[in-house]
Amino acid sequence: MxxxxxxxxxxxxxxxxxxxxxxxxxxxxxxxxxxxxxxxxxxxxxxxxxxxxxxxxxxxxxxxxxxxxxxxxxxxxxxxxxxxxxxxxxxxxxxxxxxxxxxxxxxxxxxxxxxxxxxxxxxxxxxxxxxxxxxxxxxxxxxxxxxxxxxIGVSGIAALEDAYASTTDLDHWRTLGRQDHWLALTHACWESRAFGDFWHHCLVAEGVLDVAVEPEANTWDLAAAQILVEEAGGRLTDLTGAARPDGGDSLTTNGRLHDAALEIVRR
Structure with missing residues (x-):
């Protein structure tokens, strides 16, 4: 120690x-x-x-x-x-x-x-x-x-139609009344999954995924992920676009796709 x-x-x-x-x-x-x-x-x-x-x-x-x-x-x-x-x-x-x-x-x-x-x-x-x-x-x-x-470093994907996206649970979006936001993002992307929790942030940092979205998250869910993704060349913000771990939700991307994805899921 x-x-x-x-x-x-x-x-x-x-x-x-x-x-x-x-x-x-x-x-x-x-x-x-x-x-x-x-x-x-x-x-x-x-x-x-x-x-x-x-x-x-x-x-x-x-x-x-x-x-x-x-x-x-x-x-x-x-x-x-x-x-x-x-x-x-x-x-x-x-x-x-x-x-x-x-x-x-x-x-x-x-x-x-x-x-x-x-x-x-x-x-x-x-x-x-x-x-x-x-x-x-x-x-x-x-x-x-x-x-x-x-x-490790993020992917070079530059268009949402080529992007691989992840969330945690579709039903979570529904209970928050924001299911349409996630569905709109999946329609804009190439493929979607629900790897969820810490794992999809790490997969973005590794360049395996391109976008990960959490409609609700806590500071302890995001603080380690934020510095990891940023040092890998990507971005993690809340769904207003503020780079903070305590915003209550998150969008994690390779950076190139961040603004386009945020336009779809912004609160």
């Missing part, structure tokens, strides 16, 4: 990567565990004992190594009101986690003065990790392809 005291992007990134290791040590043993406890929060989203245990562990590490920094987490709360805030989603994709689907991840970001400057997305059940720091590019590890720390 990194020592407490003055930091720079490199040491903050090292700490974020260490936090991802600590998270995996908590979450992986609980994945597909027969005694996994799953409850519903007031907003009807699921939470497992692994979610809370993971966030508690990461808060312990941060209290030791960054005691003066604030923390915002999905399960224990917080805010972006401080100069430096660590933003944690202990398990992004809890529905997948609780059903034994391996597409879930721990998201860790450092936000300074409202802007993400470090981000790590760790998907241990997939054997994948993505990370970025401001001015240092975006990278991934992909052991199946023999990649330990490969630089």
């Amino acid at each position: 990194c020592p407490a005291g003055p930091t720079d992007p490199a040491t903050d990134l090292d700490l974020a990567l260490s936090l991802a290791d600590a998270a995996a040590a908590v979450t992986l043993p609980r994945f597909r565990a027969v005694d996994l406890r799953v409850e519903r929060k007031p907003d009807r989203t699921p939470v497992t004992d692994a979610d809370t245990a993971c966030e508690d562990r990461l808060r312990e590490v941060l209290a030791t190594h960054r005691p003066s920094d604030a923390v915002l987490g999905e399960e224990r709360g917080g805010s972006l009101g401080e100069d430096r805030v660590w933003v944690i989603d202990p398990i992004d994709g809890t529905k997948n986690f609780s059903r034994g689907v391996p597409v879930w991840a721990t998201l860790v970001a450092l936000v300074e003065h409202g802007r993400p400057v470090v981000g790590v997305v760790s998907a241990p059940a997939l054997g994948r990790r993505w990370w970025a720091a401001a001015g240092r590019g975006a990278h991934t590890s992909d052991p199946a392809r023999g990649i330990e720390a490969g630089r």
